[in-house]
Amino acid sequence: MKKAILTCLTAAGLALGAGPALSAGKLSVYHWFEYIPQELLDKFAAEHDVEVTMDTYDSNEALLAALKGGKLGSYDVAVPGDYMVEILAKEGMLDTIAAGELANKGNILPQWADVSFDPGRMHSIPYQWGSTSFTVSRDAYQGDIRTTDMLFNPPAELSGKINVLDSQGELLALASIHLGIEQCSNDKEKLKQLNALVQGAKEHWASFISDGAKDVLVSGEAAVGMIWNGFSAKARGENAALEYSYPKEGYLVWMDNVVLLKDAPNRENALKFMDFLLEPENAAAVTNFAQYTAGVGGVDDLLDAELKASPELNPPADAPAGQFVQVCEEATQVLYDAIWTNLKK
Amino acid sequence: MAGPGNSRGFQGVFTPLRYWLLLPSWLVVGFFMVAPVLIMLVYSFLTKEFRGGVIWEFTLAAYDQFFLDRGLFGDEPPKIEWTYIGIFWRSVWQAGLATVLCLLIGFPTAYYIATRPPATRNIWVFLVTIPYWVNLLIRTVSMKFLIRDNGPINEWLLSAGLIAEPIHLINTPVAVQLGLFYSYLPFMVLPIYAAIERFDFSLCEAAADLYAGRWFALWHIIIPNVRPGIVAGCILVFIPSLGAFLAPDLLGGAKNFMIGSLIEEQFKGTAGNWPFGAAASMILLSVVLVVLFFNARNRATQTSGAGH
Structure with a gap:
């Protein structure tokens, strides 16, 4: 005869204390x-x-x-x-x-x-x-970081050490800013350019992580990471080498x-x-x-x-104004969806 | 004391209640399995509403999008769309590899456990299941901490002088495999263990008496007898791996869609294309059913073959 090893535990710890006083x-x-x-x-x-x-x-x-x-x-x-x-x-x-x-x-x-x-x-x-841009580890890179090239056309030593947000709207909008094309464009040539840009940049990207965007930077898993400014300030609290960038080409606000x-x-x-x-x-x-x-x-x-006084909340004087992510018409949105699927296929 | 008549009488107590007692099972199957699948089936043939939802007009657009490529702007002559087939193929390939890995590690483990003295077997089974008392998400995140470039494994190997550069695992397909393999290993070990435990080892003794070698006995005596356990284990590992997106997202860096994340994106993403998500689910379901169907038919042929 086999002994049963599973013991049934009766959950008897449900204390039915008095509830909070009834609110109005x-x-x-x-x-x-x-x-x-x-x-x-x-x-x-x-x-x-x-x-x-x-x-x-x-x-x-x-x-x-x-x-x-x-x-x-x-x-x-x-x-x-x-x-x-x-x-x-x-x-x-x-x-x-x-x-x-x-x-x-x-x-x-x-x-x-x-x-x-x-x-x-x-x-x-x-x-x-706040704003959405990216943060760079100064341990890994000492050059000029105030350019969106850091994400889309990075220096060779940072290739493969970049995290981007797993967020279609923000990533494609920032890519549009990098190319200097308007958001929600339905111009064929511009969209093909946008598609080619992200396809080409993907080989430099290590991951698409949003909720762990701070963690990958703090741990050093990524040397460059797309991130929101407040999240970056918290990251700097844990790793002093991290610097948030307000790129000259522009950045996103939300x-x-x-x-x-x-x-x-x-x-x-x-x-x-x-x-x-x-x-x-x-x-x-x-x-x-x-x-x-x-x-x-x-x-x-x-x-x-x-x-x-935090640098994340105070853009430098020469930083351009940030752009909001725009809401596209349905016919245009389908094109951006296709670029996104194409990027992650 | 309990003769056959006695037991029939005992069952008889429930006879008038038989259908009522089955009712909860039928309700559970009906409400939680059949109804959702039917809803998805219907949705997959409806027109998509912008940003989620469906319009009640019949269309094949979702299946068209899955199988036909009409170019970025939809104005090119249709070609076969490889994007989604590629995503499915990657998922199937990954799930298949995870299954093979689980089998390679799981079979010897199960064999070992089943051949221990009965008193200690349960302890081994218990030890196999202990890690699974912790939530899958937490285990996957912990695995990520362990294997990353400056994680404890690399630190230790570096300090021991075994490697000069950290082994880069995180955000690679190898890490995804590791995650899938680790997540589903017990699903392979337990059914095989159950099968081997029931196996009559005197058959092996008989084979040895007839001068069969160890490997011969393994291939021709043990494996055919525990085959149902192996098949069950493979199915239990393959199917959840196919839809898994936790390991690909957390350990693989979410760089590429898997079937699971592709479908999730259709329901939660920016554009929200519910019919397409439903169609992809239906296609996935069909793939799984075909696999199960061939397995069932295979088994039927084997059983009838064994009878001759």
Whole structure:
């Protein structure tokens, strides 16, 4: 007879302690992972006597897919990036914030008060913004790094030690900037050029990693890595040889925005939450946590001194303005999809 | 005491309930297997909606995109599209190699375990399964830390003076193979172990009495007898490897699409082409079914052949 080696463990540790005191209302947040300090959510919950629940996603596209897949109506607010605000609005997934509904709307900095992806800020408020470019390990390379050649036409000693983001929109937009062609072009010659550029550059690239973009640089696995500025600042904290570049050809900027979702179950609390995030003190708390930049005025004095002076957040004076990733028409987008599939086949 | 009549009587207790007792299984199979596959089958013939979703108009566009190349701008005469066939072929090749590696390591391991005294066998089986109590993602990430250029393995080899340059494994196909092989090895060991454990080793003694050598006994006595275990192990390794994208993404650097990541991209990517993702899934399912079908037919022929 064989002895049974499997022991059944009865999970008896489910302590059914008293739940939290019943709150007057609820707020359901759909947010990026690791992008808001828990203390801030607790503070809002305490101030307004609201029970806050949060689910997270890891990409703008995942947010869209979830909302399309039937999650619309179960969340009050979400935090899409710039181009995704435009897409969600076109898909009819956003509610309109009427004039006067947000008491703190005036706190928004003038340059972000009216933006191309949400004219008049009808559906959204700024959360954080930053840039997308690349970071180079100064141990591996001492020359001039302020050029997109570092990614697309790298010096021989860096070939095979480059990581790029596994993100179609950002990579192809940065490649377009490198070539000096406009985004969402449907000009055949320009697209063939773009296709040839990324095909040729791929042999220099070691990997397409987004969530580990910081780790590959810190560990030295990559000597050059495409990355977001705040993520790069965190990387520099772990490896001092890393330097973020603002290339002369240009770079990408992005802004994450809090939007009011259509059919929000707790619309009132959603508006309260948006007002809460527009207060300089709370916006500063997010910035100190995420290390990007707030879109709200009066934040500067509340930031950590080190963060305020960080080279990642302060482009050199001669750096050009960054470009947002643009939303293409369907017929054009298909062409960019084909280039991307062709790149990764 | 329990005679045949007794046991029939025991079964009889459940007879009126028979169909109701099967109901949960039918519901599970129906809801979680048949229905999703049917939805994907239908979606693969629908028109894509921009940025995810489907429009209810019948079209073969998804299958056309898979098999026919009309150029970047869709205005060239159609040729055979090798892009997706290439991605499938790479996945099949990689899964096949992982299966062979698992078999090469798994068979001797299973044989070793099955030939231990009964009291210690369970400990060995237990040891094989222990690493699998940890989530696959965590194991794959740990493997990445171990094998990278300045990871502990390279550091140790360098400090021991065995190599002069770090062995470059990370982001190569070798690393992907290592990941797949490691992820699915127990799926090969356990079925083969179960088969060898049931094998009657007196047959080997009989073969030895008749002057059969060790290798002859292995090839002509043991392997034919434990064949079902080997086949089951191969299927259990091959099929999940075919759809795997964790190892290719984390250890291979996500440079190239695998079947799994290609399909994921269609549902989660920028453009969101659900019908194409559904069509690719259907084609993958067909490939798997063909493999299983040939295996089943092979087995049927073998069994009937053995009867003669």
